[in-house]
Amino acid sequence: MRIVTWNVNSLKARQPFVEAYLDEQSPDVLCLQELKLQTDKVPTEIFEARGYDVAVHGQKQWNGVLIASKLGLQDVLCGFNDIEQGQSRLIAATVGGIRLVNVYCPQGQSAQSDKFAYKLRFYDELLRWLPGELQANSTTALLGDLNIAREARDIFDERRFAGQPSYHPKEHERWDALLDLGLVDVCKPWLAPGSYTFWDYRGGSWQRDLGMRIDHVLGSANFAARCRDARVVRQWRKDRDADKASDHAPLEITLSTNELKG
C-alpha cells in the first residue's frame, strides 16, 4: 500500500503532472496540498476516472487540500478548529482502516510577523486536537506540508535559517510535542541526509540542490511499524516539456498491508 503526500502549488497549474503521476506511479492514496482552488472548481474527474474516491476541502486562491483513495474513504473531516479562520488547511479521512490527517501548515513568513505567531498557534491547536484522533484510531498519521525542518540534515544551510520560519526553535518545540504524543517521523529511517522535499523557485535552488525536508509523515506506533519504505520522488520536481513543476516533490511511503504479517 503506497501513500503519497505532495504539495502541488496549484492543482490547476499542476494538473498535467498530477494526471501523469496517477498514470505512471498509481499510488493507492494521494494527499495533496495547496490546491489553490475552491472545492467546486477542483477537477475531481481526473481522480474518479482512474478509480479513486476523492474528498476535497478547497479554498479560492490559497491553501486547499484533498485526499484521493483507491481503497475508499470513510469519516471525512474538513477542518478541525476555529484557528483555521476560513483557511482550508486540513482534511482527514479513514482509508483501509488507517486514519490520515492531511495538513498544509502555515508557512510563517518571517519570525517577527503575525503569520509566524499564527503558525505557532495553529500548531498549538493541532496538538490539542490530535490526541482525540490518536485515541479513536491507533493507526493514524499526520502527513503533508508541515513547513518545519527539524534537523540540520533536513536543511541545506542551518546557519542561514537559524531563527527563521521552517527552522525556528519554537517550531522545533511544536515538532517535539508532536513526538511526545507518540508520533514517529516514519520517513527518516529510509531517507539519507539531504533528502529534501522542497526547493524554492528562486535563486536556482533546485539546480543547486538548496532544499529543505518540510513534507513529512508522522505516524502512530502502529502506523510506523507497518512502514516498509519511504522515498522522495525527485523526478516530479523537474519541469516537463512546457509544464512547470511544483516547488515540492512528492513523498511516497509504502506500508505492509497487514500489520501482523509485516
Added chain:
DNA sequence: ATGGTAGCACGGCTA
C-alpha cells in the same frame, strides 16, 4: 547582493 520565481488574478499578496 533583503535579491530571486511562481501562482492567483490583474495589484499585491503568499510562499
